[in-house]
Amino acid sequence: MLRFFVLVLIPSFVSLLAISSSDYPPGFVLKNPYLWPVKGHDSITGAFGEFRTGHFHMGQDFSTGGKIGIPILAVAKGKVTRVQRRWTSIGYALFLQHDDGMTSRYGHLHKFAPKVVKQILKSKQARRFKDRTDFDIALPEPVEVDAGETIAFSGDTGVGPPHLHFELFKDNIYYNPMHFGLGYNAAEPIVFNTLRITPQTPRTFINGRNETVEIPFYETSGNRFELSESPTLFIQGKVGIQIAIHQKSNNNRLGIFTLDMLIGENVLQGFQLSKILKEHTRKNVLLYDSSVSKPNGNPFSYYLHTRDGNDLLGMRSNGREQGILDSEQMKMGEPKEVTIRATGMGGQMSLASFYVLKDQGDYSHIVTKEWKYNVYYDRYTTFKSKDTKVELFFPVNAVYSKAFFEIEAQEQIKINTQGLNQLSSVYKIGPDFKDFNLGYDLYVKVPKTKDINSADLYEVLADGNVKKINGSSFSSWGQFFKVRLRKTGLFVVLSDQTPPNIYLHELMNKTVYPREDFALYLKAVDVGSGIMPDGFDITVDGIPGKAEFFPKDGRLEIFEPESLYEPGKHTVLASVRDFAGNWSSTVRYDYEIQAPPAMEEKKKPIPETTAVETTKEKKTKKEAKEIKTKSSSPKVQKVAKPITIAPKAKDKKSTSR
Numbered sequence: 001m002l003r004f005f006v007l008v009l010i011p012s013f014v015s016l017l018a019i020s021s022s023d024y025p026p027g028f029v030l031k032n033p034y035l036w037p038v039k040g041h042d043s044i045t046g047a048f049g050e051f052r053t054g055h056f057h058m059g060q061d062f063s064t065g066g067k068i069g070i071p072i073l074a075v076a077k078g079k080v081t082r083v084q085r086r087w088t089s090i091g092y093a094l095f096l097q098h099d100d101g102m103t104s105r106y107g108h109l110h111k112f113a114p115k116v117v118k119q120i121l122k123s124k125q126a127r128r129f130k131d132r133t134d135f136d137i138a139l140p141e142p143v144e145v146d147a148g149e150t151i152a153f154s155g156d157t158g159v160g161p162p163h164l165h166f167e168l169f170k171d172n173i174y175y176n177p178m179h180f181g182l183g184y185n186a187a188e189p190i191v192f193n194t195l196r197i198t199p200q201t202p203r204t205f206i207n208g209r210n211e212t213v214e215i216p217f218y219e220t221s222g223n224r225f226e227l228s229e230s231p232t233l234f235i236q237g238k239v240g241i242q243i244a245i246h247q248k249s250n251n252n253r254l255g256i257f258t259l260d261m262l263i264g265e266n267v268l269q270g271f272q273l274s275k276i277l278k279e280h281t282r283k284n285v286l287l288y289d290s291s292v293s294k295p296n297g298n299p300f301s302y303y304l305h306t307r308d309g310n311d312l313l314g315m316r317s318n319g320r321e322q323g324i325l326d327s328e329q330m331k332m333g334e335p336k337e338v339t340i341r342a343t344g345m346g347g348q349m350s351l352a353s354f355y356v357l358k359d360q361g362d363y364s365h366i367v368t369k370e371w372k373y374n375v376y377y378d379r380y381t382t383f384k385s386k387d388t389k390v391e392l393f394f395p396v397n398a399v400y401s402k403a404f405f406e407i408e409a410q411e412q413i414k415i416n417t418q419g420l421n422q423l424s425s426v427y428k429i430g431p432d433f434k435d436f437n438l439g440y441d442l443y444v445k446v447p448k449t450k451d452i453n454s455a456d457l458y459e460v461l462a463d464g465n466v467k468k469i470n471g472s473s474f475s476s477w478g479q480f481f482k483v484r485l486r487k488t489g490l491f492v493v494l495s496d497q498t499p500p501n502i503y504l505h506e507l508m509n510k511t512v513y514p515r516e517d518f519a520l521y522l523k524a525v526d527v528g529s530g531i532m533p534d535g536f537d538i539t540v541d542g543i544p545g546k547a548e549f550f551p552k553d554g555r556l557e558i559f560e561p562e563s564l565y566e567p568g569k570h571t572v573l574a575s576v577r578d579f580a581g582n583w584s585s586t587v588r589y590d591y592e593i594q595a596p597p598a599m600e601e602k603k604k605p606i607p608e609t610t611a612v613e614t615t616k617e618k619k620t621k622k623e624a625k626e627i628k629t630k631s632s633s634p635k636v637q638k639v640a641k642p643i644t645i646a647p648k649a650k651d652k653k654s655t656s657r
């Protein structure tokens, strides 16, 4: 029986996975498959078109084995034309324009290849590159590279752990890299997780209830799945079908490539993720249920019916409400078999099936809740909290489709306000909702107080901790904070009067360092508003310095003046400020860079012939010599203690590590 079924499926299987010309830009011909962009690593950790919070995954993620510094290779011949630094998203990124018309972008890089850096330094924005502030640089002259040539090195800049984020695009359309020879044949089978079936009207009943029903799937035999409960669902009214599904890849969950819902041979609705328009980047909520989907794929929950406003490329049908199952179109006593067919990387395919049956029950006695909406995508709306201190403004296109929101002061909520003063009530904007398009403006009025200069809007997290919201502004004439939000949750105005702390980084555990690969690190942390990038006061031997701050681990790398890498003794003085304007105390660090070996040989006789010598110099030279001969012994490498100069009495904390 099973064998027969598999044989029947083979023709449609083949046609399904054949690459068609519509998977490429018009007129495009792939002459040679693209080369793998990560040297020595061969797996992928994220597929094209996956769910991310607020957007589609517009590229494919390649594993770098969790390592920084792995060579990143050009997938095809071309010209490097542009580089970026986007510290809160893609980190360092590079654009490569190929002779075939495609452009590839490589993100989260640690470094660019030397020949790319050479061109960056010739550009008008070279200063931004040197200063390590965000940039977008068109190279004065494109850098020609061959297929397989090293263009950069892997890193963890921007968001996420070390990996390569890779995109392919042309004329504002992003393409699935798997069609260009970059698919992952070692990906494991596709796993159906859960069926989610939702009422589409207030008078729809699923198994006699006006509620969303979730039923797990289980695998019956190779790549075939059935419901773990009764395989038949009784339906009255209109229902939408959602599938939580993933493809296994080592320890990762990949999104899938195609998903189709069939009754008999007819495809009711489905999609194929071969290409996504750039302007559709944020429309992921039309394909994924954002109330349950998670960026790590646990789960990715896909809609199999058309939501209002769905004009994504790759939908099987663009009809309105396509894929919604309506009991009006079913016959009494005739169950319909619904088959869900999914394909993914490496030609993998899995199938699931269940039955729907028209329910003839009388549910007129059941009282269901009326569905209320107060925000619609095609009009603007404003409303206020009861105490009138908070106002929400929803512009046209604030949300996809329609929604209902409430705002309420939550007096009983406990928040961790250690080092912070609360200047407003905690307001809850709910219910939980993620299908924002443009989002809404939140206005919060605050009383007149001198704390206002260090105040800002904060989000209260589930554990009671708070996180400053970026991008807010304060109006002094209206005494209110304003910010554009794309999330619901708990919000409060707090003032931060606690200074940040600055320490010696744990990597700086010596006093003497070889010149090669020396990097100067400190560490900064702040309770409340957070360390302000560029909010530094740094000197190295009295010369003003520059540093790059890594919010993920609090690392602060001092990279200017260049003289900090030169042989000899150095003294660093550094303090940082937070967003509220509080300065930390000053940390002092003394270190020494060893002279290159050849230089040292020449210097050696000098102490013997020089009569006058300070004890300080003597010690240094002795130390340098000892390290040269016994560099593997940790004994001679003293741990430097940070000396803290406290400008204010209450800054004492900053000496503790």
Ligand SMILES: [Zn+2]
Binding pocket: 046, 057, 059, 060, 061, 164, 165, 166
């Ligand atoms: Zn990515």
